[in-house]
Amino acid sequence: MSVLTPPRADTVTVARASLRGSVRVLLRVHRRSLWAAGGLLALCLAAVPGLLLWVKSQSSKELCPDGDMTPCGDDTYLATPARSVTESYLASGGSVVLLLSVLVGAFVAGPLIARELESGTFRMAWAQSVSPARWLAARLAVPAALGVAGISVLCLVYRWGWTEISGDGNTYGLAWFSASVFPGIGPVAVGYVLFGIAAGALCALLIRRMLLSMAATAVVLGVVIAAFTKRRWVLWPTERALDTGWTIDGNSWVTVWGMLTPSGEKLRWENCSVILGDTPAADCMKARGGVTPFTDYHPASHFWPLQLVETGILLALAALAAFAAFRVLRRLHG
Template sequence: MSSPPTSAPTTGRTSLRGSARVVLRLHRKALWAAGGLLVLGIGIVVALRVWMASAKELCADGDITPCGGPAHQPSYARTSTETLLADGGTVLLLLAALVGVFVAGPLIARELESGTFRLAWAQSVSPARWLAARLAVPAALGVSGLAVLVVVYRWGLWALRGYPYSHRITWYGSGVFPGTGPALLGYVLLAVAVGALCAVLVRRTLLSMSLTALVLWTVAFGLEKRRYELWPTVFRTDQDALQSFSAGDWSIDAGMVTASGRRLYWQDCYDADLAQGYDGDLAQHIEACLRDRGAVSDFIEYHPASHYWPLQLVETGILLALAALAVFLAFRALRRLHG
């Protein structure tokens, strides 16, 4: 009798899972530290919400004085919460960068520098699968952990919604925007990819970590400065242009336009007046200066609050494209250097 057919062994999948388990075992202390940071972040936001809820606010706008009175005084808990959460997105961005620095240094470059990678490659683990495991583990854990922190951070900001005297918490703020949507997950995936690429190319722990931090800072800084260009702005030139702008909108620029449609900016006259030390009514003088140059009506260029998600998704797409490119180059460099 013929023996029953046996299924083909799934050595590729098994080796990848085995490599992932090795990564988790070798770096369990770092995982515990990451878990501690996750709990700490959640605890801070929860503590701020509880503190603000316990404040003796007499009005819905956070006033601790009688409603409708001549003075408005917010509670110390509310102003402190606003101050701390105003830079929460920056903190989450730094955590994403920290994942990339860890990938570049202890996870990959240190093994390449010390030569311990040869032990794994001698045990039926190809260089490509070895690198894939060191990309998959931090990517999965980083995305999962930071996704939780994004939800918690948004929940913390939700307590400040509708607060009319808030000037630090804006959806487009450089300290808020990166930590409130999917762009942060794009940043952590880019951090992992850039860390792997730098480690494979440099193969020196400290140098790889430094180069990764520099590349991530450059990308984050560039996107912050050019974020307003990722989606078309709203341009209004009618008589009620300035009145159409609401407190929740992101003002990009303002000024006046000529009959031919040429834009004249307030800075064109403001800088000259400032240099001359003008002491009169500066706003009226600037308007008169612009009209002397042919201006006929006001204009304002801005992003309304509805542009939040388009800006988030476009930025996320850019980050994912850069991450995919970095991963491709990392595997290509590994193949060229080690076969």
């Protein structure tokens, strides 16, 4: 009877120990890569306060609150070298976050999973009471925990630096809706990291070749990033202003503007300008039946809805890719 009785307590203990053991092995085997990633993260984190201190050290040269070194109210704006460099760096913060997401996904696809499948070293772990599912779970959990923690800290520091500089008013390329800023100042960064990890695991299990898996992961992430960048404005309904004058503040994201016909058809200014060349755009629009100027835009209050919708889609894609990865693993190895 004792032989037939399932040892439930012992089984649970072995399962937990196996997962912890897999995590410890991963951390030990890839410790150099983790140290390198930590150093890169520390460098990015240190750059933001360092640049802000540099800007503050040259504040005595600025004659206006917006950082202008020329007299206030004139037609010339000249920023200090520190402010110009800082604005250029911070204007690319979101792109840096996306690049880090691609690197994390490629690392998961290549050295973490595909290399072991290609070389056959995974059999050693599976022969030591580590099931294939637990083996894959450890390779998803470790980069997910470290990646989410690191990218969250980086985004908080970047958002702080972005707020400090963009709050001065006269800045270039730091609009909240900029494609190179938006991904780095909200939770959408976490969504990209998690999707990169899940997509990398799925590509590795499907291809099982390190370099090809890394390349495929980069292509998948590149396509998703490009799609969101191009169509992000449709994730939340825009607002419409009907006016002959420009009444929208500079912190709003204008998506479409032109004139409406009596039937409600939208005529875009840029299309009219391209078609008729030197003909004044207003005359062109009226000739095509335009009667009411309109502007579709996202006010600054739409920042969080856009962030949360994009994050939700990315998390759903990540969950789908992770589920598919486990299904592929089960189909190939049981």
